[in-house]
Amino acid sequence: MNRVANAQAAAPATITHKDPKMAAQAANDMNIVRRKLTGYVGFANLPNQWHRKSVRKGFNFNVMVVGESGLGKSTLVNTLFNTSLYPPKERKPPSLDISKTVSIQSISADIEENGVRLRLTVVDTPGFGDFINNDESWDPIVKNIEQRFDAYHEQENKVNRMNIVDNRIHAVVFFIQPTGHSLKPLDVEVMKKLHTKVNLIPVIAKADTLTDEEIGSFKARILADIAHHRIQIFEGPRYELDDEETVAENAEIMSKVPFAVVGANTEVSTADGRKVRGRRYPWGIIEVDNEEHCDFVKLRQMLIRTHMEELKEHTNNMLYENYRSEKLIGMGRKQDMSVFKEVNPAVKQEEERSLHEAKLQKMEMEMKMVFQQKVAEKESKLRQSEEELYARHREMKEQLERQKQELEEKKTRIEQGRPIEEKGKRNKFSLR
């Protein structure tokens, strides 16, 4: 049993709010029973269960490399994953056959690090941009990406969805020729075709052929071109709960885009006796794993260490969903986009709070109205019984007055010695 889990288990299982009003309301709404756990329950172990399950299942990551032939795509992929994914190539004389289209190659390899398995698939687009007329040369690439979305969609629609294989492209590393000028029209064209379907990660290939100053100004021009043509490149998301270190690390990675990369699979010895992966030149050695020499480390960090899950999530939640809903709309069905609305917990809580307040206000109004109605009814009843009492009082008073008068009459008769007549009888005689 792990120590962190125990420490967490001892903590009270309560939800806390900074605002006491909200806390009280939340407690009312959810009817939370606040109590300290007396022993180890075990839910603190959930992340460990998740970790074990993920490790057992393994991960998969599909990356596509796009760029002209000979820009070092295969070399960089091998350098990235520290494996010989691509066998050495036999070079053929350049073909000038304009009817030839680009062919797509997909190579998968299971690689393992510290017991974590990763099925890596690299989709290469050799020969891209090699022709005299490159019009529509991006077509096979776009089709390949769409076919992968379609295949995934088909699996989702099957009765048994237990073993869905995700062959969708999670990232496209887009190789830019180190011309030092700006993006070529073909680069712009291809990027525009791809950016709504994949996470685009632009890299300056063979950066060792440019000086630091040239790389700096080349990067600025590429970014200006990308902004001008409104091309969406992948940006790591920022989360409110990210700690300062993560924010700084992500900012550092993003500041290097487009990554100026150098690929090399062979080890060379440095003047101070170190063995490094790099390229030897008459003037010195370029080390691929040295951040002062190129941005390879930052690219690898983004792809593998920090943003692999974000790339997969963005592919699934945004790119694939957009593709899927567009396809369904094309087939005459409508997608309710509100289901993909991102929910900000703070905004949601505020919305719920104002809804609750409005409900309370309505209830208070209704209660006031009922109360006023009851008071009015009571008042009218009281008025009525007051009037009745007055009437009775008046009647009794009149009756007493009459009795008093009769007694006065009797008294006078007795004093005068006259007989006392019954009222009814006298009346009887007098009638005669």
Ligand SMILES: Nc1nc2c(ncn2[C@@H]2O[C@H](COP(=O)(O)OP(=O)(O)OP(=O)(O)O)[C@@H](O)[C@H]2O)c(=O)[nH]1
């Ligand atoms: N100067 C320099 N050369 C490189 C670099 N990366 C690869 N190369 C060399 O460039 C040549 C082509 O490399 P590949 O990795 O085969 O290029 P590719 O883009 O995969 O080529 P295709 O598959 O034909 O499209 C090889 O001779 C590599 O040694 C680099 O960063 N700098």
